[in-house]
Amino acid sequence: MNSAQDNTPFEQPASFEFTAENREKAGWYIAKYPPGRQQSAVISLLYLAQTQSGGWLPQAAMRHVGDVLGMAHIRVYEVATFYTMFNLRPVGRYFLQACTTTPCWLRGSDEVVAACERKLGIHMGGSTTDGLFTLTEVECLGACVNAPILQVNDDFYEDMDGALTEQLLDALRDGRPPPVGSMAGRPDSAPVGGKTSLTQSPEPPPWQAALTEKPEEKKPEAGETPHAG
Numbered sequence: 492m493n494s495a496q497d498n499t500p501f502e503q504p505a506s507f508e509f510t511a512e513n514r515e516k517a518g519w520y521i522a523k524y525p526p527g528r529q530q531s532a533v534i535s536l537l538y539l540a541q542t543q544s545g546g547w548l549p550q551a552a553m554r555h556v557g558d559v560l561g562m563a564h565i566r567v568y569e570v571a572t573f574y575t576m577f578n579l580r581p582v583g584r585y586f587l588q589a590c591t592t593t594p595c596w597l598r599g600s601d602e603v604v605a606a607c608e609r610k611l612g613i614h615m616g617g618s619t620t621d622g623l624f625t626l627t628e629v630e631c632l633g634a635c636v637n638a639p640i641l642q643v644n645d646d647f648y649e650d651m652d653g654a655l656t657e658q659l660l661d662a663l664r665d666g667r668p669p670p671v672g673s674m675a676g677r678p679d680s681a682p683v684g685g686k687t688s689l690t691q692s693p694e695p696p697p698w699q700a701a702l703t704e705k706p707e708e709k710k711p712e713a714g715e716t717p718h719a720g
């Protein structure tokens with residue numbers, strides 16, 4: 492299933508070509524594979540084409556990728572329609588991917604989805620009429636430790652709940668995206684309630700102290716001349 496599902500008609504551009512910069516990047520991806528295996532770069536090139544097209548893959552872009560890699564167009568379509576990371580129709584400027592797999596679900600992804608739907612007036616697979624937002628559901632994004640996750644374009648917003656989701660959507664609409672990461676403010680994946688182990692620095696072992704100890708300086712006896720050096 493491709494992610495953004497919507498029946499609104501849209502136009503396919505008649506043509507597509509990589510920009511000079513993206514042609515160079517495409518060459519870099521292709522060069523990673525041995526001669527004759529350049530088709531292995533198809534996913535990277537499709538993603539490049541999708542980014543250049545504003546977050547979706549027009550048919551002309553898929554054909555262009557096929558031509559660049561010497562691949563039958565149908566083979567490229569097969570890849571693009573298999574992976575949910577490719578959008579086959581236009582998406583909003585902010586492509587919201589709500590993870591609803593078990594860890595995110597246990598930590599409240601239902602609230603995140605409900606907040607998106609309520610605030611934006613759309614359902615899964617839909618886009619707002621102003622072209623700003625598209626909402627879709629995805630499987631595990633690989634960041635369960637800070638669940639639930641709402642991905643916005645390439646960025647992860649973590650530790651979400653309903654209220655934080657609404658704040659995030661307001662901020663995006665105003666064009667002032669907050670810093671990515673935990674919206675609840677926890678550093679990285681630190682425990683929510685503070686440390687419960689390794690709370691104190693351990694005493695250094697005695698042998699370490701011996702290594703750092705300076706030998707005691709011998710005081711000169713009365714009348715004895717101290718050695719130089």
Ligand code: FES
Pocket residue numbers: 590591592593594595596630631632633634635636638639640
């Ligand atoms: S289950 Fe949501 S990031 Fe893994």
